[in-house]
Amino acid sequence: MTAxxxxxxxxxxxxxxxxRPAEPATRPDTVVAVDFIVNGKPCRLELDPxxxxxxxxxxxxxxxxxxxxxxxxQCGACTVIVNGRRTLSCLSFAQMNDRDxxxxxxxLASDGRLHPVQQAFIDHDAFQCGYCTPGQIMSAIGCISEGxxxxxxxxxxxxxxxxxxxxxxxxxxxxxxxxxxxMERA
Amino acid sequence: MNKHAALDLKSSRIAGGIHTDQRxxxxxxxxxxxxxxxxxxxxxxxxxxxxxxxxxxxHATIRSMDLSAVRAAPGVxxxxxxxxxxxENDISPTGRHDEPVLADGKVQFYGQPVFCVIARTxxxxxxxxxxxKIEYDEHPFITDAAEADPKNPKLVTExxxxxxxxxxxxxxxxxxxxxxxxxxGGQDHFYLEGQIxxxxxxxxxxxxVYSSTQHPSxxxxxVAHVLGVPNHAVTVEIRRMGxxxxxxxxxxxxxxxxxxxxxxRTGKAVKIRPDRxxxxxxxxxRHDFLIDYxxxxxxxxNILGAEFRYAARCGFSADLSGAVxxxxxxxxxxxxxxxxxxxxxxxxxxxxxxxxAFRGFGGPQGMVGAERxxxxxxxxxxxxxxxxxxxxxxxxxxxxxxPYHQTVEDNIIGRIVDELEKSSDxxxxxxxxxxxxxxxxxxxxxxxxxxxxxxxxxxxxxxNQAGALVxxxxxxxxxxxxxxTEMGQGLYVKVAQVVAEEFQIDxxxxxxxxxxxxxxxxxxxxxxxxxxxxxxxxxxxAARQIKDRLIxxxxxxxxxxxxxxxxxxxxxxxxxxxxxxxxxxKQAYNARVQLSAAGFYKTPKIHWDREKGSGHPFYYFAYxxxxxxxxxxxxxxxxxxxxxxxxxxxxxSLNRAIDLGQIEGGFIQGMGWLxxxxxxxxxxxRLRTHAPSTYKIPLASDRPKIFNVTLAxxxxxxxxxxxxxxxxxxxxxxxxxxxxxxxxxxxxxxxDHKVCPCLDAPATxxxxxxxxxxxxxxxxxH
Ligand code: FES
Ligand code: FES
Numbered sequence: 001m002t003a004x005x006x007x008x009x010x011x012x013x014x015x016x017x018x019x020r021p022a023e024p025a026t027r028p029d030t031v032v033a034v035d036f037i038v039n040g041k042p043c044r045l046e047l048d049p050x051x052x053x054x055x056x057x058x059x060x061x062x063x064x065x066x067x068x069x070x071x072x073x074q075c076g077a078c079t080v081i082v083n084g085r086r087t088l089s090c091l092s093f094a095q096m097n098d099r100d101x102x103x104x105x106x107x108l109a110s111d112g113r114l115h116p117v118q119q120a121f122i123d124h125d126a127f128q129c130g131y132c133t134p135g136q137i138m139s140a141i142g143c144i145s146e147g148x149x150x151x152x153x154x155x156x157x158x159x160x161x162x163x164x165x166x167x168x169x170x171x172x173x174x175x176x177x178x179x180x181x182x183m184e185r186a
Numbered sequence: 187m188n189k190h191a192a193l194d195l196k197s198s199r200i201a202g203g204i205h206t207d208q209r210x211x212x213x214x215x216x217x218x219x220x221x222x223x224x225x226x227x228x229x230x231x232x233x234x235x236x237x238x239x240x241x242x243x244x245h246a247t248i249r250s251m252d253l254s255a256v257r258a259a260p261g262v263x264x265x266x267x268x269x270x271x272x273x274e275n276d277i278s279p280t281g282r283h284d285e286p287v288l289a290d291g292k293v294q295f296y297g298q299p300v301f302c303v304i305a306r307t308x309x310x311x312x313x314x315x316x317x318x319k320i321e322y323d324e325h326p327f328i329t330d331a332a333e334a335d336p337k338n339p340k341l342v343t344e345x346x347x348x349x350x351x352x353x354x355x356x357x358x359x360x361x362x363x364x365x366x367x368x369x370x371g372g373q374d375h376f377y378l379e380g381q382i383x384x385x386x387x388x389x390x391x392x393x394x395v396y397s398s399t400q401h402p403s404x405x406x407x408x409v410a411h412v413l414g415v416p417n418h419a420v421t422v423e424i425r426r427m428g429x430x431x432x433x434x435x436x437x438x439x440x441x442x443x444x445x446x447x448x449x450x451r452t453g454k455a456v457k458i459r460p461d462r463x464x465x466x467x468x469x470x471x472r473h474d475f476l477i478d479y480x481x482x483x484x485x486x487x488n489i490l491g492a493e494f495r496y497a498a499r500c501g502f503s504a505d506l507s508g509a510v511x512x513x514x515x516x517x518x519x520x521x522x523x524x525x526x527x528x529x530x531x532x533x534x535x536x537x538x539x540x541x542x543a544f545r546g547f548g549g550p551q552g553m554v555g556a557e558r559x560x561x562x563x564x565x566x567x568x569x570x571x572x573x574x575x576x577x578x579x580x581x582x583x584x585x586x587x588x589p590y591h592q593t594v595e596d597n598i599i600g601r602i603v604d605e606l607e608k609s610s611d612x613x614x615x616x617x618x619x620x621x622x623x624x625x626x627x628x629x630x631x632x633x634x635x636x637x638x639x640x641x642x643x644x645x646x647x648x649x650n651q652a653g654a655l656v657x658x659x660x661x662x663x664x665x666x667x668x669x670x671t672e673m674g675q676g677l678y679v680k681v682a683q684v685v686a687e688e689f690q691i692d693x694x695x696x697x698x699x700x701x702x703x704x705x706x707x708x709x710x711x712x713x714x715x716x717x718x719x720x721x722x723x724x725x726x727x728a729a730r731q732i733k734d735r736l737i738x739x740x741x742x743x744x745x746x747x748x749x750x751x752x753x754x755x756x757x758x759x760x761x762x763x764x765x766x767x768x769x770x771x772k773q774a775y776n777a778r779v780q781l782s783a784a785g786f787y788k789t790p791k792i793h794w795d796r797e798k799g800s801g802h803p804f805y806y807f808a809y810x811x812x813x814x815x816x817x818x819x820x821x822x823x824x825x826x827x828x829x830x831x832x833x834x835x836x837x838x839s840l841n842r843a844i845d846l847g848q849i850e851g852g853f854i855q856g857m858g859w860l861x862x863x864x865x866x867x868x869x870x871x872r873l874r875t876h877a878p879s880t881y882k883i884p885l886a887s888d889r890p891k892i893f894n895v896t897l898a899x900x901x902x903x904x905x906x907x908x909x910x911x912x913x914x915x916x917x918x919x920x921x922x923x924x925x926x927x928x929x930x931x932x933x934x935x936x937x938d939h940k941v942c943p944c945l946d947a948p949a950t951x952x953x954x955x956x957x958x959x960x961x962x963x964x965x966x967x968h
Contacts, residue, residue, distance in 0.1 A: 048309075065218070069379070082755055121216075122217055125209060128213075167851040167854035173886060
């Protein structure tokens with residue numbers, strides 16, 4: 001596994017060979033206007049068209065509850081609800097969400113009352129560092145409303161897009177079970 | 187409105203004292219998205235963003251570097267290279283001067299930071315990074331421990347030898363012998379919140395750095411060293427991390443130092459938050475090891491002598507590798523007594539990122555070596571490995587000296603294992619599994635019960651000290667600060683419980699505040715599982731100083747003997763009368779009694795002589811055991827963990843709810859390390875597993891189907907630790923060894939348990955399949 005010791009020059013290339021080719025380092029002059037409703041409030045933003053929904057929420061709307069774990073659609077930390085469906089906000093360009101209705105973790109509690117999933121996460125200590133928690137909660141809401149929370153095995157399977165590196169999984173599953181029962185009763 | 191009117195002045199217990207289940211202090215904030223991590227802080231106006239330019243050669247001299255296009259790119263404000271470092275271009279945590287902030291003239295691993303772009307936006311900084319033109323003259327490199335010269339390898343730091351008795355002679359004389367080699371993989375931390383630093387320039391030479399770090403004092407020292415300013419000019423603060431696991435013990439230094447340099451150069455706040463691939467490429471991980479072992483034993487399975495060589499892939503610099511490889515040796519015994527033993531470490535230089543602390547800090551790798559010997563002995567004798575384990579456990583009065591000559595004084599492993607054996611129904615299930623396997627061609631089951639004993643304390647004695655700062659305000663509320671950092675492990679709430687208990691006030695009267703070098707100086711890393719032990723004691727000490735002053739004051743003014751003054755829940759009994767706590771505080775303030783104190787603690791009893799390989803490096807040991815059952819598809823190597831039973835102890839737990847979370851989480855994270863998490867370097871020395879798409883971290887669906895976790899309720903710390911509790915951060919991680927050995931047991935069934943599977947870690951499905959194939963072949967040949 002040793003390289004040829006003779007002098008080989010490697011020009012600076014893309015950081016990793018799997019990366020896409022270098023892109024022009026110019027900023028597009030175009031700015032797109034995006035209108036969406038975030039947590040019930042209409043919101044109009046002027047964005048670089050490449051802005052992800054995640055960055056739009058965090059950097060432009062100022063809602064930092066939604067977290068960036070990988071920015072690649074691989075960890076689930078950025079999960080939000082778009083038109084009733086759980087969505088990875090790092091994989092969606094904000095302009096694709098024009099006119100959409102978006103709910104983030106900040107929009108769940110109403111009149112000072114926590115959403116049943118939020119309350120269940122507290123009741124079951126379903127977190128340690130808390131960084132995955134907003135994404136877990138949004139994903140859990142999706143999981144329950146899709147009807148994918150019938151059994152523990154279902155919950156585990158349909159929550160497997162959300163990494164918890166602290167591995168609070170047993171408590172997360174228990175919390176979703178409790179919230180499911182409560183939401184079904186309601 | 188005085189909130190204290192609501193305090194319960196009659197109750198017999200405070201709300202939130204020690205030995206009670208308390209929620210994580212940030213629970214409500216976590217579920218509402220209001221817990222602030224560094225990337226969530228409002229940015230000061232004009233904040234600039236940094237991105238690191240990483241090397242694309244594995245070991246090379248930089249022939250030329252043209253950054254003109256980078257500088258000219260839109261939004262770029264500054265570009266830093268090694269020559270722009272105003273102080274020392276070094277962030278070696280052990281002072282070896284082997285770890286540059288930015289590569290200077292040569293690069294030693296693929297992905298080493300070479301330059302740093304500072305731009306108006308993160309996006310602009312990232313784009314500009316790609317425009318660099320760097321030419322390298324490449325040199326030969328090694329990336330793997332097995333490629334190192336076995337006789338005279340290049341090391342990053344001094345190796346350690348532990349020995350007791352004459353192991354070689356004992357092994358040579360032993361009736362039976364075994365010898366082999368084992369590979370144990372590394373592990374990426376994948377803290378969900380990546381590395382991040384935000385530096386805000388101040389007046390004079392000052393800078394404040396918000397750094398996601400387990401070790402604010404070290405970040406402070408490193409930033410000062412790199413800026414060439416005194417420590418007093420640098421303040422480092424951290425409220426919480428989104429996970430650390432050891433990966434933020436030293437690895438935050440680079441980002442903090444660069445952000446600080448850029449902030450001072452530009453006069454603007456600078457934030458550096460690498461993207462996930464860069465984070466995984468450019469920051470250190472758990473060390474992988476190549477373990478050579480040899481043991482002599484008798485026909486009953488008693489180990490008579492053992493020899494080990496633990497060779498670790500340390501990367502291009504020492505970082506913490508000396509202490510990590512030392513700790514591997516300290517755990518080459520796990521819970522077993524070796525009548526004669528010799529263990530040596532080989533901290534190897536490799537052209538890979540410099541490996542670092544990770545939960546267990548070399549201990550897990552050490553123990554895995556011990557467990558391999560147990561397996562080998564059991565298979566050679568055709569016995570249940572549990573029988574061999576038990577036979578070799580440390581004794582209580584005899585057979586109780588470790589390879590580093592410390593006597594084990596608190597051994598409870600026998601009882602832990604006995605209780606777990608019963609509660610997990612091990613013996614019956616073992617028979618059932620044998621019957622199942624006899625009738626199942628493809629799917630094979632396996633079971634294993636493994637013990638653990640883990641030494642608690644930093645092995646560098648000087649780190650075993652801590653400070654705390656406690657203020658009591660005139661409304662009776664308390665401000666708490668200490669040197670420990672919160673990364674999800676629940677340290678903050680535990681220490682607050684200790685302070686609430688001391689003053690006998692409700693937990694919500696104690697305000698937990700962000701760790702900062704300006705309040706408590708010269709702290710140690712929150713590491714080695716020592717957070718609650720050290721900071722709990724320091725905070726208790728601070729609270730007691732204030733309490734003593736309050737008692738002195740009350741005794742004098744009320745003319746009551748000191749022993750007649752008692753702190754009751756939210757009130758104080760002074761002779762025959764009871765007054766609210768806040769009342770006493772007000773009186774004391776008016777009488778000019780100091781209501782603030784700096785607490786301090788240093789762990790007693792410990793000492794360590796590395797030259798001699800002898801001492802008392804650990805204050806005490808933590809114990810636990812786990813029993814895991816797996817099913818393996820022998821055609822594909824895929825497997826499931828069907829069930830895991832855990833019995834673990836944390837002495838008299840300060841907070842069982844928090845401890846249980848640590849145990850479950852530690853076990854699952856350990857399982858990831860030993861099963862699916864595989865780091866893979868290609869032939870060019872590039873780490874190719876730099877995102878969760880290629881690096882498999884356990885998910886909800888991977889946890890054991892049945893998972894019974896019990897915290898033993900009978901142990902208490904043998905030493906006077908904080909309320910007789912014990913550390914919990916790292917030990918449960920090693921409970922996961924039961925999964926590796928259950929897999930090994932399942933795999934062994936394809937050769938009727940006649941051949942030791944010698945299953946290496948991580949036991950990915952691929953490796954399990956290869957081991958099955960090897961066993962089938964070996965069996966067919968005999
Ligand atoms: S940040 Fe979107 S999935 Fe990880
Ligand atoms: S709580 Fe830390 S990642 Fe889930």
